[in-house]
Amino acid sequence: MSLLIEFLEFIELPPGEPVSKLLSRVLLKSRQITNAEAGTFFVQHGRGAHRKLEASSLQNDRVRLKSAGFVIPVTTSSIAGYVATTGETVIINDLYAIPPGRSYSFNQAFDQATGYRSRSMLCFPLQNHVGEVIGVVQLLNRRLPGRDQPVPFTRDQVDLIGPINHIVGTAIERAQMVDRVHLQNKRLRERARLLTEQRSRIEALQDETEDAFQISIRLLARAAELHDEDTGNHILRTNEYSYFLAKCLDMPVDFCDEIRYSAQLHDVGKMSVDAAVLKKRGGLSSQERDEMNRHPYYGYKILSASDRLRMAAEIAYCHHEKWDGTGYPRKLRGDDIPLSARIVQIADIYDALRSERPYKPAFSHERVVAIITKGDDRIEPRAHFDPRLIDLFAANHEGMERVWRELADPSGAVVASVAQHA
Ligand SMILES: [Fe+2]
Ligand SMILES: [Fe+2]
Incomplete structure (x- = not known):
């Protein structure tokens, strides 16, 4: 329970902070308590068959979460997609030796491109108060002092993370909602500004039209006067x-x-x-x-x-x-x-x-x-x-x-x- 409180205190942010800051803290803390070397946060967007997971990761251990530049569909053929679909937590001891019978496989493209060697993985969902998955945390390569190679994540760690899931998920969902409200307010303010601008342009035009009208009738009166x-x-x-x-x-x-x-x-x-x-x-x-x-x-x-x-x-x-x-x-x-x-x-x-x-x-x-x-x-x-x-x-x-x-x-x-x- 003390870990949960510690976690919640860590991720607590003043109101109005962007949701990305909250997500980065969740990811950072999740890595700290599991000794994971790296981690990726997947935010779920869309509904039904259109659900997608957008990947973000912490760059050089900074607190800023940055888009990892890729989006994957929510299907059981990827590990994160499987977790998002089923709501299950997945532990994999060696990504290059996934036991047969699993629907997902490990995409080695990243390792091949970077020379990094992914080995152990802990992947768990974040759910809102009604159990809907709103994101997935994927932790990579658990490191222990004195061990050259990454070691597997454990069931104990899953049990540690279990209670965090819903509370953090709900906090994220609330922050996302606040973000959306802010965005909406920003759009409304911009719209109001444009309308005000438009109104003053119309007023200026009306003033010009009125001036033109007054000048025209003065000239008409003057013309008639000169005629006479x-x-x-x-x-x-x-x-x-x-x-x-x-x-x-x-x-x-x-x-x-x-x-x-x-x-x-x-x-x-x-x-x-x-x-x-x-x-x-x-x-x-x-x-x-x-x-x-x-x-x-x-x-x-x-x-x-x-x-x-x-x-x-x-x-x-x-x-x-x-x-x-x-x-x-x-x-x-x-x-x-x-x-x-x-x-x-x-x-x-x-x-x-x-x-x-x-x-x-x-x-x-x-x-x-x-x-x-x-x-x-x-x-x-x-x-x-x-x-x-x-x-x-x-x-x-x-x-x-x-x-x-x-x-x-x-x-x-x-x-x-x-x-x-x-
Ligand atoms: Fe007159
Ligand atoms: Fe007259």
């Missing part, structure tokens, strides 16, 4: 006023973000208006006015092709409608006019009034606030705008002024057309 009149930062300011008003209105984040890039596209439809009409100086005939007033519809047709521009399309379509139903092109009234368009309408008019145009000077903030809240000879606020938005504008007009200042046009901006804006 160069109004400097008008489109950028319209985005920001609209965003500001939507936030004052406590609209959801998605709505605020969407109006912030959609507002700039309100006049995109002017690209489709007959250039002769768009650039005409002086008054328009009623036919020409009709063509000009089609720009909301043209804008809607251009923008409604994309799902992401749904709000932009409704803004383009409805930014000239009026609260009392006297606007164009569909004479919508009240809440039938989308909120986004009602917001952009105030933003657009605030900026047009603040800006210098060929047909008017730039107005001060105070004057524009007065026009939008109280009206003038052209604008009747309560008839034109959503009354709720007039009140919202009146309460927050400093924010509009702030946007105007932050995105002011560089001095000397060219203003080059007579087209009426609002």
Whole structure:
């Protein structure tokens, strides 16, 4: 029993050590207690007819177990295979004189290749708690002091090893399981790392796509603006006023973000208006006015092709409608006019009034606030705008002024057309 404890103490390893370390200790200790000169450890892999024994041995008595580089099938024609198949312990006094009637034979190839002379052998199985063989220990050439030649292993030694078999086998199986869990964890960690990497690549791609989208619609808005009149930062300011008003209105984040890039596209439809009409100086005939007033519809047709521009399309379509139903092109009234368009309408008019145009000077903030809240000879606020938005504008007009200042046009901006804006 003391030998068993000694054995177990020797092979005990801190948790997490690789199974190969445990196997090498088992082999080393087995050799020590039997005075074996050499030894091989066979680990069994696979199941049923596919069972194989992979050989490992201790190199130069180091504690590291190294693969011996060969695998044998589990059949009774080899000694280790016989032990693995039957679960029996085998003692052979001279490998070159195996008694007749045994199913196995000794493969002399190793001896012939190395000049080593194998003689006595002790080969025993390691079994798990339910008796399944998980490996085979093969000890070679028992040496005793003062004896030139190896001597046979004894039955006493088999009896010493007997109790070790199951306990060691179970310990090995547990270590193998821990090894497998570690391997599995490692694979899972690697997989998680790859997924994280993939996710950040997708996010980067999405960012790039979003940037490309924002640039495209800015260019579209800018192109439409240049087609009509160069109004400097008008489109950028319209985005920001609209965003500001939507936030004052406590609209959801998605709505605020969407109006912030959609507002700039309100006049995109002017690209489709007959250039002769768009650039005409002086008054328009009623036919020409009709063509000009089609720009909301043209804008809607251009923008409604994309799902992401749904709000932009409704803004383009409805930014000239009026609260009392006297606007164009569909004479919508009240809440039938989308909120986004009602917001952009105030933003657009605030900026047009603040800006210098060929047909008017730039107005001060105070004057524009007065026009939008109280009206003038052209604008009747309560008839034109959503009354709720007039009140919202009146309460927050400093924010509009702030946007105007932050995105002011560089001095000397060219203003080059007579087209009426609002
Ligand atoms: Fe317009
Ligand atoms: Fe505008």
